[in-house]
Amino acid sequence: MVEFGYLLILLAQKILAVLLIPYFWWISKKPKKIIPKIDNPILFYSATKLSEKIRNRELTSEQIIKAYIDRVKVVDIILKAVVQNRFDIALAEAKNVDGYLKSCDLTENELKVKYPLLGVPITVKESCSLQGMSYSVGSKLRRGVVAKSDGIAVKKLREAGAIPILVSNTPELCLFWESNNLIHERTCNPYDTNRTSAGSSGGEGSLLGSGASIIGVGSDVAGSIRLPAMFNGVFGHKPTSRIIPIDGHYPSSINDTLKDFLVIGPMTRYAEDLALMTKIMCDEKLTLNWNEIDTSKLNVYYEYQLEKALFTPKTHKDIERAIQKSVQSLKTYSNATIKHHKFDLSNTNEMCLSIIFDMENIPNVLMESMKPKKSRHLYLEILKSLLFCSDYSLQGLFFYALQHTNVFISKRKCDFYKNKALMLKNDFLEKLGNNGVFLFPTYPTSAVLHNKLFVETSNVVYMLLFNVLGFPSTHVPIGRDSNNLPIGIQVVAAPYRDNLCFSVAKELEKQFGGWSEP
Numbered sequence: 001m002v003e004f005g006y007l008l009i010l011l012a013q014k015i016l017a018v019l020l021i022p023y024f025w026w027i028s029k030k031p032k033k034i035i036p037k038i039d040n041p042i043l044f045y046s047a048t049k050l051s052e053k054i055r056n057r058e059l060t061s062e063q064i065i066k067a068y069i070d071r072v073k074v075v076d077i078i079l080k081a082v083v084q085n086r087f088d089i090a091l092a093e094a095k096n097v098d099g100y101l102k103s104c105d106l107t108e109n110e111l112k113v114k115y116p117l118l119g120v121p122i123t124v125k126e127s128c129s130l131q132g133m134s135y136s137v138g139s140k141l142r143r144g145v146v147a148k149s150d151g152i153a154v155k156k157l158r159e160a161g162a163i164p165i166l167v168s169n170t171p172e173l174c175l176f177w178e179s180n181n182l183i184h185e186r187t188c189n190p191y192d193t194n195r196t197s198a199g200s201s202g203g204e205g206s207l208l209g210s211g212a213s214i215i216g217v218g219s220d221v222a223g224s225i226r227l228p229a230m231f232n233g234v235f236g237h238k239p240t241s242r243i244i245p246i247d248g249h250y251p252s253s254i255n256d257t258l259k260d261f262l263v264i265g266p267m268t269r270y271a272e273d274l275a276l277m278t279k280i281m282c283d284e285k286l287t288l289n290w291n292e293i294d295t296s297k298l299n300v301y302y303e304y305q306l307e308k309a310l311f312t313p314k315t316h317k318d319i320e321r322a323i324q325k326s327v328q329s330l331k332t333y334s335n336a337t338i339k340h341h342k343f344d345l346s347n348t349n350e351m352c353l354s355i356i357f358d359m360e361n362i363p364n365v366l367m368e369s370m371k372p373k374k375s376r377h378l379y380l381e382i383l384k385s386l387l388f389c390s391d392y393s394l395q396g397l398f399f400y401a402l403q404h405t406n407v408f409i410s411k412r413k414c415d416f417y418k419n420k421a422l423m424l425k426n427d428f429l430e431k432l433g434n435n436g437v438f439l440f441p442t443y444p445t446s447a448v449l450h451n452k453l454f455v456e457t458s459n460v461v462y463m464l465l466f467n468v469l470g471f472p473s474t475h476v477p478i479g480r481d482s483n484n485l486p487i488g489i490q491v492v493a494a495p496y497r498d499n500l501c502f503s504v505a506k507e508l509e510k511q512f513g514g515w516s517e518p
């Protein structure tokens with residue numbers, strides 16, 4: 001049974017969705033813009049390959065950085081994913097790398113250990129903090145704020161030799177699933193510009209999907225890495241909570257509990273780069289096992305959707321088929337064991353609300369304290385926003401209203417759902433163990449039209465569940481749907497078994513081709 005108060009919200013959303021059918025029909029008929037095809041073969045190498053080619057002097061860092069800058073320039077006119085670039089500085093840094101390699105007497109292997117990403121371009125979600133670059137994170141009240149230093153994860157990547165070329169777009173303070181805010185143009189999906197690139201790491205998703213980035217840094221508190229990865233057909237990994245430091249991320253919270261849910265993680269076009277990036281960004285105090293995994297010892301669990309209840313979002317048949325195909329392929333090609341077990345996925349919405357939104361001092365758009373005298377009344381701001389005269393985006397305010405919905409759940413019920421989540425977590429821990437993965441939809445459909453996520457927020461529970469439980473989860477692209485839009489699935493493992501997600505991602509990439517050009 002769905003919680004009654006929550007049911008009312010879902011009902012209101014369904015009514016809104018019906019009222020908006022003509023609008024969405026109309027925008028779906030609008031002509032789309034097509035991004036040009038990739039014409040430079042350099043753009044088809046993984047970051048792992050690129051760094052190898054730089055180390056063995058087959059390619060220069062300058063050639064590669066220039067290839068990416070040219071690609072960004074061509075696609076961003078259409079996609080609007082870049083908040084600010086640092087093309088000139090990046091080129092100068094690339095020349096420095098090439099100069100260093102001319103006189104350096106380290107062997108290729110020593111270079112690989114010391115600078116695994118030497119000379120390779122990366123893109124950075126604006127909220128992750130790149131020194132000297134825009135750090136407004138889509139908030140009108142933060143316009144002009146510049147990052148004073150690199151976030152720790154970004155710093156680690158730069159110390160490994162990576163060269164950041166830009167910071168990319170997000171919704172206001174990352175608090176929504178579409179990258180649309182009041183200070184930057186709306187980011188589009190490269191596979192269909194009338195659809196959203198999702199969010200909050202939507203700028204990263206759009207650039208990666210279009211081949212204008214090879215590896216990117218994203219962050220995820222409720223699907224913000226995995227949804228853009230899904231909608232733009234690339235890989236995105238939400239790591240185990242707290243294995244990658246999130247220091248420098250904006251927004252953050254004085255409440256340390258947020259770190260159980262908010263993570264920074266890699267977004268890539270090729271599966272092999274997931275482990276490479278994660279290893280670099282990981283807290284050096286941790287000793288995780290990065291050895292190759294023998295997939296024949298793998299146990300594969302799967303489920304097509306959340307437990308059926310009134311208004312539970314139904315997984316599209318193409319995505320169901322992607323799960324079936326993946327299960328079958330792991331069985332056939334990796335000798336994995338297929339397991340059948342019914343995890344209790346009822347009331348996942350309520351579990352998520354009770355746990356995440358119950359936290360005190362969780363970020364919201366109205367907390368923006370740069371101008372404390374500004375109005376802070378949520379519903380008044382929503383009204384103003386609908387009249388285009390609020391300083392806050394409708395997306396951010398809407399998200400805040402959702403955060404409020406947990407008032408519909410009584411304290412007693414809240415404790416009940418927290419306990420239910422704990423039981424589910426223990427069941428997952430026991431079944432997945434060291435060698436198990438769980439295949440599950442990332443989202444029930446492929447990329448939706450701009451603004452459609454306003455009426456589909458309950459679908460994000462597919463991803464949010466694993467923030468709440470703290471499990472690692474990789475989005476893996478698995479081909480296209482009947483509209484030729486990218487689809488894919490989540491591969492979830494037990495905490496600290498991130499490497500298992502990566503092994504399965506690589507296997508599935510081998511079978512189904514992974515990312516493909518729009």
Ligand SMILES: *[C@@H]1O[C@H](CO)[C@@H](O)[C@H](O)[C@H]1NC(C)=O
Nearest residue numbers: 027030031032033193194450
């Ligand atoms: C659909 O895409 C075209 C071209 O990208 C754009 O001009 C138009 O505004 C889009 N329609 C909507 C409703 O976003």
Ligand SMILES: *[C@@H]1O[C@H](CO)[C@@H](O)[C@H](O)[C@H]1NC(C)=O
Nearest residue numbers: 295296297332333334335336
């Ligand atoms: C799977 O098992 C078969 C038969 O036991 C064996 O021939 C094959 O090499 C195995 N494949 C893998 C990838 O382990």
Ligand SMILES: *[C@@H]1O[C@H](CO)[C@@H](O)[C@H](O)[C@H]1NC(C)=O
Nearest residue numbers: 254255256257358359360361
């Ligand atoms: C953090 O949130 C929890 C509820 O999840 C609350 O008990 C705790 O007091 C909060 N801590 C701070 C510093 O706000």
